[in-house]
Amino acid sequence: MxxxxxxxxxxxxxxxxxxxxxxxxxxxxxxxxxxxxxxxxxxxxxxxxxxxxxFAEAFDVANMTTLLKSSSLIVITVVPIALVISTMAGFAIGLLEIPGARWLLLLFVLGLTLPFEGIITPLYFLADDLGILNTRLAISLPLIGLFMPFSVFWMRAHFATMPAEITEAAEVDGAGTWSVFWRIHVPLARPPIASLAILLSIWTWNQFLLALVLVEDPEQRTMAGALGAFQGHYATDIPLLCAGTILILLPTLIVFLLFQRHIIAALLQGSVKG
Known part of the structure; x- marks a missing residue:
């Protein structure tokens, strides 16, 4: 039309x-x-x-070099683990149709409704009990779990549309479930996996609340999490605060500009496949 x-x-x-x-x-x-x-x-x-x-003064004051390393370590920890778990879970729910798959999918969908603000207090006490409070693990481990609902739903949308004939042909040739997953479906799922990796990287890099509440040491936080400490020291110096904000947003902006076609295509693909 x-x-x-x-x-x-x-x-x-x-x-x-x-x-x-x-x-x-x-x-x-x-x-x-x-x-x-x-x-x-x-x-x-x-x-x-x-x-x-x-900008140079804000870079030095906020210790951006250390924060870049800290954010990169958190992203490197969170994104690969989240991708592996969500890809396997999406394959099991969307293609293998394991027992209770619909209920599991419903559980993940309900997980999308959980706000970070509503679970930050339990996460604080849990991290304290585990002895990881004020470390990067206090940010990484909760993020992996919090990203699971969206990530599994994303990957399930891809695997649910894959023709069953591909799996049946591989099984006729003697391939097991793991071989079908790793050698056939993972290569076919590279576009949604890559798009999900970009989104998770951006969300992890920009994580503010968990970094601010669960980590007191600014050098262990993400770039966005350090903005709270930066603002606390320079609340009246608005130009310097704005300069620091731009420096924190710059890596995310560069990633989006470089991969905007992949992100938009993946979002449109997900809306069609969902």
């Missing part, structure tokens, strides 16, 4: 307005970061003397 001219204009107008409302806050943060340190923000006005040195 072809959209009418009025529908096309209305759609483009809505997208333009949405883009403006999305981009304006980032422009405001950027122009504020260029204001003299200690000054009050002037909105979207470009400063007469841009203070580019605010």
């Amino acid at each position: 072809t959209a009418s001219r009025g529908e096309t204009i209305a759609g483009r107008t809505f997208l333009a307005a949405l883009m403006v409302f999305t981009v304006l806050p980032f422009i405001s943060i950027f122009t504020t970061a260029l204001q003299p340190s200690g000054s009050l923000p002037t909105g979207l006005e470009w400063p007469s003397d841009p203070q580019w040195g605010n």
